[in-house]
Amino acid sequence: MHRTISTLLFLTIVFGTVIVVTSNNWFIIWIGLEISTLALIPLLCSNFSPRNVEATIKYFLIQAMSAALLLNGALIQAWVMGSWSILEPINNVTSVAITTALAFKIGLAPCHFWFPDVLQGLPFSSGLIVSTWQKIAPLVLLFSMNETMPTTLILALSGFSVLVGGWGGLNQTQTRKILAFSSIGNMGWIVATSIYSYNTALVMLIIYLIINTTMFLILDLLNVSTLGHLNAVAQLSPVSIALVVLTTLSLGGLPPLTGFMIKFFSLYTLITNNSIIISIPLVLGALLSLFFYLRMSFNTGLILFPHHIITLTSWRNSNSLTIISIKAWLVSCLFIASTTTMPLTVFLYVII
Template sequence: MHRLTSLFLALSIVLGTFIVVSSENWFIIWTGLELSTLALIPLLCANFTPRNVEAAIKYFLIQAISAALILNSALINAWFFGSWSILSPTNEVSTISLSIALAFKLGLAPCHFWFPDVLQGLPFIQGLIISTWQKIAPLILLFSFSSLVNSNLLILAGIISVIIGGWGGLNQTQIRKILAFSSIGHMGWIVITSFYSINIALIMLFLYLLINTTMFLLVEHLNIFTLGHLNVATYISPKAPALIIVTILSLGGLPPLTGFMIKFLSLTILVNENFILLSSLLILGSLLSLFFYLRIAFNTSLSLFPQHIVSLSSWRNSTSSATLPAKTWFLSFVFIVSAIGLPIIPPLYMNV
């Protein structure tokens, strides 16, 4: 694909997201979502391999269903209340329709079935766009109009997402599928927290986007597709294993890394609201996901993990080592600085 064409499509994706965030009309919001989706589809199938095209078609179908549900919800409101404004009242049918549409777009369980399969069929950069940027518009909609959705339905979906995000990744050896189930779990945390504190949910979203972007860029540059490729990361780039270990452990939420703040802030709010059972279920889901995060860290540090193949790369025949690009160094530097600074500066989050 020509560079100018890719740039135009990328700008259209950004424009679509900003239209959604800044609009107060349901039809304009639907237009922004469709603009972002249609601009992304050509980028998803840029390689034009059968698996790539299949993933792009699945993504398009799911996004078309969710967009249709949003438009249907807006039409019901316009029919009953004569207004397309997001400030107009809503009835039960449109509320449920909007909640299901957001669950599809965010990959919340039980509407998550498309996300691991689509992410597995795409290159890392396209997968990064789907798991980070494309989640911003639906989440901002949820943060801004939480009164317009069925909170009980989405909280239940968030709990199931955290558990499935941990359970589904246990038996995976493909890095992209592991990151997909990780994304499902984190979306559950953010969605549940958003109903009790919008500010903390925004902080959690920012930290998740930063850590997940760093992880995707690292594995994309090192061509790490399975767990078996991790044990040669040291030879490919001697500085990469430390970055991978710190990033993946932060994604898992181990203290005192930045990812721990995602779970700590959420649990603080939930415990203060006396949701002890809900907090326990979230902790259980995080403990399940911690298994495959530690599995990645062990393999990267050359601590061989049992019951899977750990030698899939012919590293003895390699003659050159790779250097991490500037974009990865920049994001890694920002992440490491935040990992050191955030846990030891309580004023950043204690008064949120």
């Protein structure tokens, strides 16, 4: 695809998200979601391979179904209340329909079944957009409607998502599927926290977007598609090992890395509001997901036996200077932000 066309489509995606975030009319929100989805479809199938087209069609069908469900709920709301405003009190049928539609768009369990397959069939660049940017609009919409949405249903979906995200990633060998289940689990943490604190959930979302973007870009830069490919990272340079291991552990939430603040802010908010019961499945799901995060880290640090150490570390024999690409500089900056900015995150949380 030509660079001008892809840039125009990406700007259209951003425009659709801005429409959703800044509007308080259900019909305009639906239009913004559809604009963002339709602009993303050509970008997803730009490679035009059978697996890529299959993933694109699955994504389109799920997004069309969720958009139709959201529009039907908005029509019922307009028929009952006589207004398209999201500020009006929502009836029970509309709240359940809209919550289900947003759960499909975000990938909350049990509406998550499409997400791992779609992400596996896409390149890392396209999967990055699906797992990060495309979730901003539905999440912000869900944040802004917490007072009118069914709290019990949202908490149940969140707890189930964390458990599914931890359990589903245990037997995966494809890195994109592991990142998909990781996203499902992290969405559960963010949505559960948003019930009690909009600002805390927003800070958690920003941290997650930075860490997840770093992880996708590192795996794309190193061309790591399976856990077996992680063994070859040691052949590139010691810096590559540090990038993968620290970013993976930060995504898993180990202190003192930045990703730990996602779990800390969420548990602090839930316990402060006496939500001990919902905290139990969140902690159990985090322990399950930590297993495959550690497995990725161990595979990255392993050295293939019985190869000679000189052949494995061929970077030692290279005397030529190479120009660092823009993507490598971007990965380096995001890596610093996703692993060493925990004090800055605490300061941002206190201010907000």
